[in-house]
Amino acid sequence: MDSLQQRTTAGYFSAHSTAIRTISRPLAGGRQLATTCDSYFCTRIRSPLPVTWVDVTGQRLSENQVKITWETATEVNNQYFEVQRSWQATEGFETIATVPGGHTSSRTLRYESIDANPFAGITYYRIRQLDTDGSYSFSKVVSVKGYEQVLAVRAFPNPAVRQKITFQLSGLKAPQAVAVELYNSRGMLVYQRKDQPLSDDFQLEVDPTAHLAAGFFFVKIRTNTQLAQASFVLLP
Template sequence: MPGNTYSVTTSYGGCTFTAEKYVDAVTSPVITANGPVTNICPGTPVTLTASSGRRFAWSNDSATQSITVTAPGVYNVLVDGCRSNEIVITHAAGGGLAASGDEVVSNISGNTLLAATGCRAIAFVEPGGSQPLTGSLTAKTWVETAVIYYKGEPYVPRHFEITPAQNAENATARITLYFSQQDFNLFNNDHPAYALPSSENDAVGKAALRIVQYHGNGDNTGLPAGYPVGGSTSIIDPRDGDILWNVDMQRWEVSFEVNGFSGFFVTSSTPLPVSWISFSARRNDASQVVLNWRVNEWAVSHYQIERSLDARNFTPAGILAAQGDGIMEYTFTDPTPVLQQIYYRIRQTDLDGSYSYSRILSVSGIDGEFTAFPNPVGGRLTVQVGKRYIGSRLKLMNISGVVLQEITVKQQSLTLDLDKYASGVYLLSTEDGKVIKLIRQ
């Protein structure tokens, strides 16, 4: 057996020979879980991690060191051919959707199911994006007895308020909200022309579904009228592939990304003030930022362009009047060049005074009209310079200052091939003394 010394003795011609061999103990691989595994709420993700090794063969056919599962069952793994212990995941009794008035407070440090007492599911959150959600979070749900109406717009009776304790206005994550078919049926009975999904194969209903997000602090009713008058709203169009009917749980699961948390309501694609088709930003030759956006607008008053150096505190950069109803295109050039990284968003204001925001775009900074990217670089390097550098020469040097290459600048953008150089640190300099440190991978 492992962990012992074994010997073999033979005799031949009156002589005796003995050979010994020590066989080291083999430690069986072990699975560890990132949290409880027994009597957990259905849908709760559990991450299982095996001991270190080179080859992994899990009982669910996965082949990585860690797996994340939601289904109950018995899990084990072969690590380099040795079998691990078993982890048994069991679900608690109960489940289903949250009841009206259900509330839960959770500490978010990763993907988290938000469920009230008895495993009644409210939502599922996955932190991610530029400012990932973290820390304490409160989730509430209400289920009204009839379709909600506010300023002439209908909303599904089930609605939500999800509020982080910190950075509620800018925290980013992916959210999944849960609905019953009855929630959608009540809405469809009132609005058959703009119906939400009536079955898992209802492509038209999925395409019509929209999330309306009311920003700010609501009152205890959770209704649209309880949010600040004149406050901002966002219209979110989830991808049709992210609107799923869960046969096992008998519920709709609607997933989407958010920038900021507050109240969430579901409606259909009846005419809304603006639908963002595209929004982009670039720098022109004068280092000014040029914004372009294309929208399908209705009853829009104007667009206010806002900029920020930290993606939190925005100031106005200009205003463009709306052109009228229909699909329109807009271009705005920020007259003040800003060479450091800068962020832009657009505040769209309707004729009735309500407003909402576009997504936030980031524009990379430039150092004195001399920049190079990507950095670190694998092989091909793009260098951009201002017009005043045309006709001058750039020098590529190693870290010791030895000149490896001189390049005559003939245009504002040029490409250098660094494939022939070994990994390490290099310097790219201009004639007037500007230097960029490059990391060759």
């Protein structure tokens, strides 16, 4: 029986046989570790990674859109990418898009894909790369925060002259009760009302002018989960 004795040089073995043979062992991602022996030495050859990843990022553009961007430094026989999505960080990934790869390249390549149906909460993404010979590799997993509506408020008329002030809110899906707080220029709370209903067009009227002197004021309007701020001026 042939015998092999490992040398100190990594990847080489001395051989006491004239037989030539190749032994392949599968590795993760579909790659192979091949050991080829001639009359004197055995050499281990590990197939190269299909791609060298640079970075992967995710950016929420709106309630219904997330942009996933990734870059590779090198590609070897890269056939295509699969964009995968999950509501968990480690499992449950599904393919939502396929993007052609750069085949073989030694320069940085940039790709992007739009997810038009992200989860309402945190969404996790990764990229699966598939080689022409069936090899594959995964990028790192990135997370994208859930969509948060931005509550905004506008006061009018502004400036106001001893009259009711209307606050117009945007960023709510439906009218709801809100809390209203007014602060003077020194940051002191001078007016407060809770559970104030909004009209169907997301407006709220208040009449604090009878209690306030002329000056510069801030308004804070709160819902259960959001806060909006604006400023206005009362004239004498």
